[in-house]
Amino acid sequence: MTALLDPTSERSPTIRPRLARPDSIDGMTVGLLDISKPRGDVFLDRLDERLRARGIATKRYMKPTMTRPAPLALRQQIGTEVQLVIEGLAD
Amino acid sequence: MQDGLVAVVKQDCPTCVLTVPVLADLARTAGLTVYSQDDPAFPAEVAGRIYDGELDTSHRLGIEIVPTLIRFEAGREVDRTYGWDRAEWERVAGRTGLGADLPAMRPGCGAKNIEPGIIERLKIRHGETGLVARRVEIGGGEDEIEAMFDRGWSDGLPLVPPTEERVLRMLAGTARNPQEVVGLVPPDLVPATVEKIAINAVMAGCKPEYLPVVLAAVEAVLEEPFAMHGVLATTMYVGPVVVVNGPVRRQIGMNARGNALGQGNRANATIGRALQLVIRNIGGGRPQEVDRATIGNPGKYTYCFAEDEEGSCWEPLSVERGIAPGVSAVTVFAGYGLQGIVDQKSRDPESLARSFAESLKAVQNVKLAPACDALLVVVPEHERTFREAGWSKQRLLERLHQLTEIPGEDLMAGAKGIAEGGPPSLAGKTVAKYRPGGLMIVRAGGGAGMFSGIIAGWSASGPRGSSPVTKEVKP
Numbered sequence: 001m002t003a004l005l006d007p008t009s010e011r012s013p014t015i016r017p018r019l020a021r022p023d024s025i026d027g028m029t030v031g032l033l034d035i036s037k038p039r040g041d042v043f044l045d046r047l048d049e050r051l052r053a054r055g056i057a058t059k060r061y062m063k064p065t066m067t068r069p070a071p072l073a074l075r076q077q078i079g080t081e082v083q084l085v086i087e088g089l090a091d
Numbered sequence: 092m093q094d095g096l097v098a099v100v101k102q103d104c105p106t107c108v109l110t111v112p113v114l115a116d117l118a119r120t121a122g123l124t125v126y127s128q129d130d131p132a133f134p135a136e137v138a139g140r141i142y143d144g145e146l147d148t149s150h151r152l153g154i155e156i157v158p159t160l161i162r163f164e165a166g167r168e169v170d171r172t173y174g175w176d177r178a179e180w181e182r183v184a185g186r187t188g189l190g191a192d193l194p195a196m197r198p199g200c201g202a203k204n205i206e207p208g209i210i211e212r213l214k215i216r217h218g219e220t221g222l223v224a225r226r227v228e229i230g231g232g233e234d235e236i237e238a239m240f241d242r243g244w245s246d247g248l249p250l251v252p253p254t255e256e257r258v259l260r261m262l263a264g265t266a267r268n269p270q271e272v273v274g275l276v277p278p279d280l281v282p283a284t285v286e287k288i289a290i291n292a293v294m295a296g297c298k299p300e301y302l303p304v305v306l307a308a309v310e311a312v313l314e315e316p317f318a319m320h321g322v323l324a325t326t327m328y329v330g331p332v333v334v335v336n337g338p339v340r341r342q343i344g345m346n347a348r349g350n351a352l353g354q355g356n357r358a359n360a361t362i363g364r365a366l367q368l369v370i371r372n373i374g375g376g377r378p379q380e381v382d383r384a385t386i387g388n389p390g391k392y393t394y395c396f397a398e399d400e401e402g403s404c405w406e407p408l409s410v411e412r413g414i415a416p417g418v419s420a421v422t423v424f425a426g427y428g429l430q431g432i433v434d435q436k437s438r439d440p441e442s443l444a445r446s447f448a449e450s451l452k453a454v455q456n457v458k459l460a461p462a463c464d465a466l467l468v469v470v471p472e473h474e475r476t477f478r479e480a481g482w483s484k485q486r487l488l489e490r491l492h493q494l495t496e497i498p499g500e501d502l503m504a505g506a507k508g509i510a511e512g513g514p515p516s517l518a519g520k521t522v523a524k525y526r527p528g529g530l531m532i533v534r535a536g537g538g539a540g541m542f543s544g545i546i547a548g549w550s551a552s553g554p555r556g557s558s559p560v561t562k563e564v565k566p
Contacts, residue, residue: 001228001229002229002254003228003254004229004239004253005222005224005286006227007290008372008373009375010225011281036555065321065551065555067325067557069320
């Protein structure tokens with residue numbers, strides 16, 4: 001029997017269930033998060049137009065850079081202002 | 092321990108052998124108990140000697156030098172001396188006239204219980220390691236190497252099993268507290284203790300004396316400007332490239348010369364690998380999970396080399412970046428691969444700078460500018476050309492920035508028959524391929540061959556992404 005020292009963080013991954021998909025987005029405010037990747041704005045502008053055309057309120061957000069996770073204050077702001085978030089992940 | 096006198100000796104120690112008449116005298120007349128560390132028959136003149144072959148008594152008594160003479164009273168140690176010093180022995184023994192035929196003084200020898208390889212086993216047996224990592228029991232019939240692969244600890248190559256003994260030996264390479272937190276490792280943002288880093292350094296194959304360099308490299312990538320999370324998560328090629336400067340390079344036998352960026356040197360190979368294992372195992376950063384690299388690069392196994400400062404006319408990278416000369420340091424750069432610059436004909440600095448610049452303009456794509464930072468590895472036969480012409484590193488950098496400016500027309504989408512490129516508004520403009528400060532130069536490589544190289548960086552170079560970070564190597 002050999003004992004090895006665990007090289008990992010020794011965390012057991014916590015799996016958080018996803019929120020249930022809403023039946024309808026009527027009456028919700030949708031956040032549109034630009035992560036500062038090129039052309040993310042093109043994608044989000046179009047979504048913004050289409051959502052507004054359906055009478056859905058939107059709010060726009062932007063990460064300072066796509067190379068780092070969103071700052072805590074921005075995450076908290078999004079969490080308190082909208083019910084759904086859409087972000088554009090790639091160029 | 093019983094009250095009275097205790098001596099710990101070993102046959103292999105000439106001073107212990109010298110004191111045998113005194114030991115025999117005290118054993119006979121003063122109830123001295125003698126423990127022998129290495130020979131059950133030593134000292135033959137002491138009938139009641141005890142063989143401490145497992146060294147547990149020596150360890151409990153904290154023996155560092157033999158012979159050691161200790162006096163116990165009321166169950167507690169009240170006096171101790173080591174080596175042979177007649178006056179000291181007479182004080183501890185409470186006697187005069189000891190060893191009248193012996194010289195007055197002789198230094199002792201190192202005790203067996205503190206020898207490397209033995210002290211670690213004793214600490215483990217006595218539960219004194221202070222190591223807090225979870226113990227993972229590997230069954231007798233299990234292959235340790237396979238067990239580590241199965242647990243996902245490996246980068247794809249076999250690992251050295253991180254036993255308690257090996258980790259303790261590794262930790263002897265630093266003066267830092269094993270539970271000191273070096274930083275939070277992304278993507279899981281888990282505190283990396285010196286102990287956890289040492290475990291990964293063992294697995295990578297490091298020697299204990301490499302640990303301070305590994306710790307400095309981990310600290311460097313965890314600095315905010317390096318943006319390790321993004322370097323890991325990007326679809327681009329990059330990983331941390333580690334350049335080592337200062338006396339530590341030679342102390343631990345790093346390679347800065349022939350094949351400096353290649354295989355075959357243990358320190359170069361394992362320091363870079365340890366850093367990657369820290370990201371993988373402590374941070375939880377694994378390919379096809381948070382590591383989204385499209386093709387990655389082989390340097391993500393390990394990418395670490397030393398600068399050849401001795402032969403260079405230029406100041407070392409670390410000194411340029413604010414570290415005092417003669418101080419060991421690491422610089423981390425988010426980079427990948429190597430693009431060669433073959434120039435065997437340039438003999439004047441302007442021609443060679445142009446050669447470098449044309450190659451630098453091709454990084455990522457000739458149609459993309461500004462592109463990314465780059466680390467230029469200049470070989471001795473190329474550096475010589477600049478040295479003989481009196482070009483400082485600063486002058487070469489300035490010239491390279493000028494020579495890598497590109498007319499906007501060449502960069503527009505569609506130009507040169509290539510759809511990649513920028514907008515029509517580039518027309519009439521000049522675009523710098525490299526941001527100010529985005530080029531770094533180190534000298535490395537063997538004495539023969541006019542083959543320098545470019546280690547290109549990440550598209551997100553600089554404040555919006557990753558900037559190089561330099562950290563001093565501390566003991």
